[in-house]
Amino acid sequence: MKGFPSQIDRVIDTDVLVIGGGGAGAGAAMGAARRRCRVLVAAKGRLGRSGSTPLSSAVVAMDGESARKMGQRRADPSLTPDRWFEQIVGHGFFLSEQPLAQLYVEQAPARVAELLGWARRAGQPFFFGAGGSWITTGRAIGRSLCQGIRESPPIDLLEDVMICELTCSRGRISGALGIDIYSGELVYVACRAVVIATGGFHPFSFKCTAGDNTGDGIGMAFRAGAAVADMEFLLFCPGALFSPRIHRGSILPMFLYGTGQIRPDIVDAKGSDLFAALPAEVRRLAQDPAWFKLAHAFIWSEALAAGRGTSAGGLFFDFRRYSSWRYFKGLLLTFMVFKKFYGRRFHYQHRSVRDLFDSIRRRGRWEVGLCCEYSLGGVVVDAGMQTAAAGVFAAGEAASGTFGATRTSRALTEMLVQGFVAGESAAAWSKDVDDPAPAEDRIEQACRKVLAPLTRSGGTAPGPVLETIEAIADGALGVRRSAGALEKGLARAAALRREILPRLAVQSPNRRYNLEWIQALQLENQLFCLEAALRAALRRAESRGQHIRSDFPHVDNGRWLRRLHFENRGGKPALRPRQPSFCCLSPPQRDFPGVLDYALDRRRQETGRLN
């Protein structure tokens, strides 16, 4: 391997490297392959079986008009592309980059139709839901994407390989360094363009996603020169199970509540109904599928902040007010539908939930909480998914800007649309540029950095640091935030970066499936994302989406219709507020006393326009 440092075990040459094995990665690979260039997908796990995609509630959407044109007679034709666009921007508190939201709306029909075709040919169940959306399972999404890859022009695959560092040469991307997780080999991929499709950043102890949302791509892209933004905005799903442990993080309760079949009372640890004393309009807002997550997160977090939760920080779904027969019937009907997805009785996400079903008959309660589901923040991209780093593109949850402050539309559709566009743009870029100049010194530097935790002695182990990160996020970055907690969290996170990160060391020096080494390599990205989120949340002295500041409860449109960008200035993140593009819709000029007031106002406008 002439021209490469001796530490490198394997060199692969390609045109476009796609990092990530979920929907955005698969979409990008297909988009680039159709442009007839060499494509390699490097996934930390297995394609279609890792990341958040298989664990999602698996709904894909387009506007109702397009769904009707595809022959869906139950589609809602009043959900026109314009109305859908207005909803996305309005629900995101006007922080969407409107060209990105436009791209989402325009390209969703083609991408979803394509996915439905792969699903049909792979024998996967998809059922039409409401509006313009289809429901399926995460596994079916994964298998349909694999079918798409099989039908595509050739795509090379590198599974269980974790890309750790991008290398640049003469101001543009020249390749990426990774490790083969099983063999421990160092793999260098020389390429002309990179698509970051690595998913989000979920630093909490309670989440409904896989553990590999460690912000890898966000950190790597920043180090390569890209900007990141919206890091303070995280999406919390109300109604994930806290206990029993085996179901921890399952979103079945939210799903049941959302379908409207099962509407238990939501009560605090003492049994008081959270919604009983609320005005009827707020209760209606909380039952509206579009505002469900925001309204519940607001009301639940208020109760939890007042100390009304369980010792684990949860609340209860209480089924006891009505007869158990009523719930029995509701669940039975729901599970008859689920059987079409999962093939077996009383199964949700391919696992038996018979015990939960039985607990209702025994008049038990379900302990539920607010779990991290999605991060709105990520790499800043334009409508071609290009970042500020030359040759680096980003798509899906790793990118930012489509949904603004909070998301009510579908992330699975986002990953398909953006993945495909990023793949096409990366392919076009790779055709326009020459082969990257050799950058042996940069590659060697990256090798030294990646191997460092294996060779240090007497340093700090990554395990306890991971627990500290979760504790900081749980304590400061939940739905309710305050300057005091954010400052404390930020000081702890900065100390970890300064003092612990350079001293990380692992027990075993051997590279074969060295879990501690993988954890050590992820920590730099996790700490970068955590610190950025804390800084942005502290700076944003207002409430917006599910970022609710107890010390600044109002929605301050006068000062804060700004996205908080972190730009790479000499390797350091410089925080710059930037106004998003208001190319189509103008934001409201007035402020609101709180996020619920904003939501109620939007809902009044939306329903008023329909009537």
Place this chain on the structure above:
Amino acid sequence: MNIEVQIARSRPEDGGAAYRQVYHVPVPDGAGWTAMDLLDYIQRRLDGSLGYFRHSACGRGLCRRCAARINGNVGYLCAHIVEDERPLVLEPISESRRIRDLVCR
């Protein structure tokens, strides 16, 4: 309760020699921990060198990649609930495909 976890180990740095290591994990009563929870506890707090499938695990029995021999029977680490104080014996599903400890390729 305190649970004894016996793990069949084989570290590449020791030339792959097989041996058994015993850990004691304090588990809150009634917490319903899974075998994966016990391994997470051991790896994060007691012995970072422990290898088990974790790097892209879903943790909820969906990805089907964390297979191991649990008390002699093949199962998924994240789907096995530890119900009593009996010692838990964890072994890899295959000796010939073993990479490290419980990880097989």
